[in-house]
Amino acid sequence: MKTQRRVLLNLLWIQIFWLSVQMKVEQSPGVLTLQEGRNSSLICNYSISIRSVQWFQQNPDGRLISLFYIASGMQQKGRLKSTINSKERYSQLYIRDSQPGDSATYFCAVETQCSTDTCSLYTKP
Numbered sequence: 001m002k003t004q005r006r007v008l009l010n011l012l013w014i015q016i017f018w019l020s021v022q023m024k025v026e027q028s029p030g031v032l033t034l035q036e037g038r039n040s041s042l043i044c045n046y047s048i049s050i051r052s053v054q055w056f057q058q059n060p061d062g063r064l065i066s067l068f069y070i071a072s073g074m075q076q077k078g079r080l081k082s083t084i085n086s087k088e089r090y091s092q093l094y095i096r097d098s099q100p101g102d103s104a105t106y107f108c109a110v111e112t113q114c115s116t117d118t119c120s121l122y123t124k125p
Contacts, residue, residue, distance in 0.1 A: 024046065025109075037098065041094045044091045046090070049112075050089075050111055052110070053091035054111070056106065058107065067093070070083075071084070079096040079097050081093075
């Protein structure tokens with residue numbers, strides 16, 4: 001039984017390692033400074049086919065807020081909008097008419113296409 005577990009854990013580690021080598025997620029710009037009332041956007045580029053992108057906001061107090069879960073097209077919530085372009089492999093988060101409360105760290109996370117062998121969620125701040 002211990003040998004089976006060890007083999008399964010090694011296989012899982014190999015699959016995770018393979019995904020981390022093969023997949024790249026990059027968010028730009030790395031640092032964004034906004035003036036109140038201005039519009040801006042963040043882009044999340046990814047290197048392989050995915051199912052969806054999630055956008056998160058982490059406030060200065062450490063609280064993590066899910067902004068969008070988007071698999072296709074566009075979603076809007078008030079002054080925030082997210083789009084996804086699966087063909088070009090990127091998602092964009094737009095901030096319209098920025099306010100002091102928008103001061104935060106923003107994260108994108110991508111959910112990979114599942115195959116018969118693997119399925120993973122990879123995040124990049």
